[in-house]
Amino acid sequence: MTDTAAPTPVRxxxxxxxxxxxxxxxxxxxxxxxxxxxxxxxxxxxSGRVADLGIVLAANMIPALVLLLVGGAVADRVRRRTVLIATNLCTAAAMAAMAAVLITAHYDLVVIAGLALVSGAVSAFSQPALRGIVPELVGRQDLQRANALLASSQNTARILGPMLASVLVATAGGGWALAADAASYLLAAAAFARIPGASRPPAANRPLWRDLVDGWSVFRSMRWVVIMTVSFALVNAFSVGPWNVLGPQVVSGHDGAVGWGTVQTARALGLLVMSVVAVRIVLRRPLRDGRIWGTLAGLPLLAVGLSGDAWIVAAAAFVGGLGFTVAAITWETTLQAAVPEESLSRVVAYDDLLSYVAIPLSQLVVGPLAAVHGAKEVSVACGVAYVLAGLLPLLSREVRNVRP
Known part of the structure; x- marks a missing residue:
């Protein structure tokens, strides 16, 4: 199924x-x-108020979803390098303003929520640009390796970032933690500014809504992309709510909060290990092989339902992390190689939006379902449904035959 990658050396x-x-x-x-x-x-x-936190987090997330399609259209008509520089500078400014409010002990919910809203809105523009710019920077033969390298840094950041933030909040205070966060965005903007200007010319001067319509036409015309996006929506519906709600409930009931922390650490290590390994291998049929590997990500839900013991769930989460990473890298690589570059950011924006749309519903209904049918029973059912939803695209000949 795999062979040694021959493309450009990592160094x-x-x-x-x-x-x-x-x-x-x-x-x-x-x-x-x-x-x-x-x-x-x-x-x-x-503030000491959980309600405040809910308002701030919602203010950060809602504009990110609402503006995602607009962000994809902008990233396809403006140089993506420019979008990345601008969005990182804007996010740095929002984080710095939050830090100043907290450091000077002038906390105000309206101000913090407003700044969180700005940060969320900016992220709607940065994500499509981040996903769309990679094919401008490397050749097609290097796409999988480039995405594996990016996944390695992402998974490392997922482990170290929260830890560093927690230490800064505990030692220096929340305001200074956000100040450090603002500095990181400034550094990122400086690095993006060093990328040579892309040769891709700006899009023609036309209404933004026309770009949105054209992006939807491209997305819809690629039937295999639509099929995969539907699969991702189902997979997210069957996994995000059950894992984030039932996982800690069942595992903590067996082994306490430390047990759930162990599970999350094991999953993060699985993500990191496979992203490092993926730098050195190439999948001959990435979309097909990614779907098969991706079924492993259903194992943690099955382990929660069939056992609930922290170490068993942690082992399953590690293996699930391996499979999830392969699925994510192969999907990103296939999109970047097969979708026209001038439409890529819009297509990935539609992919993201439709893939994530079921997550809030999943988080809302899983608790009531568990109350009626039992947490373990619901977890097993969702684990089985996850595997089936992940394999569903392979029924399509178009999906099976995609070769970037």
Whole structure:
């Protein structure tokens, strides 16, 4: 199923245009992974009210979803390098303003929520640009390797970022943690500024709504992309709510909070290990092989339902992390290689929006379902449904035959 990758050596790939992007993306990811933890702890530290935290987190998330399609259209008509520089500078300003409010002990929910809203809105523009710029920086033969390198930095940031944010909040205070977060976005903007200007010309001067319509036409015309996006929506519906709600409930009931922390650490290690391994291998049929590997990510839900013991769930979470990473890297690589570059950011924006749309519903209904049918029973059912939903696209000949 795999063979040794022959493309550009890593040390050469990490120089020049992609090297500066990798550096900026790594710092950007570190800042993003710190933001959620630092912001949550800072708000609780300043206000002591859980309701305030819910308002701030919602203010951060809602504009990110609402503006995602607009962000994709902008990233396809403006140079993505410019979008990345601008969005990181704007996020740095929002984080710095939050830090100033908290450091000077002038906490105000309206002000913090407003700044969180700005930060969330900006992220709607940065994500499509981040996903769309990679094919501009590396050749097609290096896409999988480049995405594996980016996944490695992302998974490392997911482990270290929250830890660093927690330490800063505990020692220096929430305001200073957000100040460090703001500095990371400034560094990312500086790295993105070192990327040479792309040769891709700006899009024609036309209404933004026309770009949105054209992006939807491209998305819809690629039937295999639509099928995969539907699969991702189902997978998210069956996994995000059950894992985040039932996982800690069942595992903590067996082994306490430390047990759930062990599970999360094991999953993060699985993500990191496979992202490092993926730098050295190439999948001949990435979309098909990614779907097969991706079924492993259903194992943790099955382990929660069939056992609930922290060590068993942790082992399943590690294996699930391996499979999830392969699925994510192969999907990103296939999209970047097969979707026209001038439409890529819009297509990935539609992919993201439709893939995530079921997550809030999943989080809302899983609790009531568990109350009626039992947490373990619901977890097993969702684990089985996850595997089936992940394999569903393979029934399509178009999906099976996609070769970037």
């Amino acid at each position: 050469i790939l990490l120089t020049g245009r992609f090297g500066w992007f990798f550096a900026g993306r790594t710092v950007d990811l570190a800042g993003s992974s710190m933001t959620t933890v630092a912001l949550a702890l800072a708000v609780l530290q300043a």
